[in-house]
Amino acid sequence: MNSPAGPRAHAPVTYRHDGLVCTDHTLDVPLDHTDPDGPTLALFAREVTAAGRAHEDLPRLLWLQGGPGGRAERPNAAGAWLRRALQDYRVVLMDQRGTGRSTPADRRTLAAFPDAEATAAYLAHFRADSIVRDAEALRGHLQGGSDPRDAPPWTVLGQSFGGFCALSYLSLAPEGLSQVFITGGLPTLTGHADDVYRAAYARTLAHNERYFARYPGDQALADAVAAHLDGNDVRMPSGERLSVRRFQMLGITFGTAAKFDSLHYLLESAFVPGPRGPELSDVFLRGADAVLSFAERPLYALLHEPIYGQGGRPTAWSAHRIREEFPAFDATGIAHGGAGPLRFTGEMIYPWQFEEDPALVPLRETAEVLARRTDWPALYDVDRLAANEVPVAAAVYYDDMFVDREQALGTASLVRGLRPWITNTHAHDGVRTDPAVLDRLLAMARGAL
Incomplete structure (x- = not known):
């Protein structure tokens, strides 16, 4: 090097x-x-x-x-x-x-x-x-x-x-x-990254509608998974916690023909009977981990917003900020009826991923520096x-x-x-x-x- x-x-x-x-x-x-x-x-x-x-x-x-x-x-x-x-x-x-x-x-x-x-x-x-x-x-x-x-x-x-x-x-x-x-x-x-993600959130909502129109029974199941995650400390086979907001990121599969239906077949194996009631299955948790982990592509997370950096403005966690303009993605308190129906996000990167994904945790400060950078050359x-x-x-x-x-x-x-x-x-x-x-x-x- x-x-x-x-x-x-x-x-x-x-x-x-x-x-x-x-x-x-x-x-x-x-x-x-x-x-x-x-x-x-x-x-x-x-x-x-x-x-x-x-x-x-x-x-x-x-x-x-x-x-x-x-x-x-x-x-x-x-x-x-x-x-x-x-x-x-x-x-x-x-x-x-x-x-x-x-x-x-x-x-x-x-x-x-x-x-x-x-x-x-x-x-x-x-x-x-x-x-x-x-x-x-x-x-x-x-x-x-x-x-x-x-x-x-x-x-x-x-x-x-x-x-x-x-x-x-x-x-x-x-x-x-x-x-x-x-x-x-x-x-x-x-355009700035804000323009990119503002348009991206609207398209992702449209793809949610297409998905649930194809699989209407999955809405109640997705809500149930989110409620279970909200009320329990659920760990994937890697040992990391599956939070509601990371579960929402499975919507990235909506973007391709090859994977559009994969969430349906993952959700159908979500729950199994446990000693204290329904639990999320290892099949489901392993499948979620395979989609959500950035161990194989950490640069995707680090550079996904910097690839739009130009013109002296920082990207400043654009997807995280712009998400606030789209309350449909808010899953806060879903276990208590405070949100829903659940909507999945798509191709967005958030600062909290660098706190939850072991492959990204050591790179948290670096991601912050990149998000603040203003001197990107024109592409x-x-x-x-x-x-x-x-x-x-x-x-x-x-x-x-x-x-x-x-x-x-x-x-x-x-x-x-x-x-x-x-x-x-x-x-x-x-x-x-x-x-x-x-x-x-x-x-x-x-x-x-």
């Missing part, structure tokens, strides 16, 4: 499985790309080619993962988009800095820093602008030559937060791009995007719970040459569940649609 060096590649490793040829690459990149002689990070990427085409001169497509703080998909578990992309490309799966096999950032590794200020200063280099600079270093390595300016451009496919990164890429280094595909990932270019160049010459095709999901449709379309109107496809056929994970999504975007890029 702290050795000074310029970008340096390690020997690649190639192997085959399930009809794929995979080559693992590791590259040392600067922590701060404005200080190339400073500390470095390991950047990992896996290049995937369809078997039988490994020696063909195929163009490369870089997959930019959603998140923030999520590692790239692994080939054995990748969504529907991968097999479709492999018909035309070599696909590059890059673990964004701090995730996967890139130098990790979690409660253990970050404990090496002397205090929260130092940790926050380090993590300030983990937003979209740094991810783009990492991608440019990787492009230079894979496409030939140590200087990315000498390497051919490549295609980028950005999903969700990966789409945010793609717009930063178009702002910071459009010369590295031949074309861009974005799915569920057009952020507001100039998007509006003027450069207005003069954009790179072809861009973007899927805008009409009922997307995670990315606001109106904000997305506002951004689409500001990027020259961006062609939006607005669809209500797919949820936020459309590109993962149906290869037709990428098919459509490829056809748009080719002028076939």
Whole structure:
């Protein structure tokens, strides 16, 4: 983490499985790309080619993962988009800095820093602008030559937060791009986090209504679980308490087609008979823990609001503050009839999570420093995007719970040459569940649609 060096590649490793040829690459990149002689990070990427085409001169497509703080998909578990992309490309799966096999950032590794200020200063280099600079270093390595300016451009496919990164890429280094595909990932270019979460809470309420319309019997069950949690100290298998407000966060599953129904099947196993009456089952508690724990993605919690930081204003726990404008989410006193019906929250991060989740507790002070930070650099160049010459095709999901449709379309109107496809056929994970999504975007890029 702290050795000074310029970008340096390690020997690649190639192997085959399930009809794929995979080559693992590791590259040392600067922590701060404005200080190339400073500390470095390991950047990992896996290049995937369809078997039988490994020696063909195929163009490369870089997959930019959603998140923030999520590692790239692994080939054995990748969504529907991968097999479709492999018909035309070599696909590059890059673990964004701090995730996967890139130098990790979690409660253990970050404990090496002397205090929260130092940790926050380090993590300030983990937003979209740094991810783009990492991608440019990787492009230079894979496409030939140590200087990315000498390497051919490549295609980028950005999903969700990966789409945010793609717009930063178009702002910071459009010369590295031949074309861009974005799915569920057009952020507001100039809005504050408050604008993002104010819209997000309204959409999340709408998804609650859809869920309970599909499963009307779950309302009484969800209320009963909340009442039980309000009146009892219930522990998940990890030993941490399941509070009502953490139970509400299971609504994050409403945002994708693959997981929309998962809460229903979790709730149906909620209660079992105990010696003193109904108790929450281990099956239910283990399932809740699997959704709610941030042990596998602490950067998601730390950076979820800082990814919107621009313009000199702190994010200041935006989701926590804006929640007060939506009393429907108030579950205080539900055991005594003081609130209800219960409504689940969605993709929001709250300061009290850093008191309840063991994976986040050591990072509480760091999260506070990041929430107060005001000197975030701009992530998007509006003027450069207005003069954009790179072809861009973007899927805008009409009922997307995670990315606001109106904000997305506002951004689409500001990027020259961006062609939006607005669809209500797919949820936020459309590109993962149906290869037709990428098919459509490829056809748009080719002028076939």
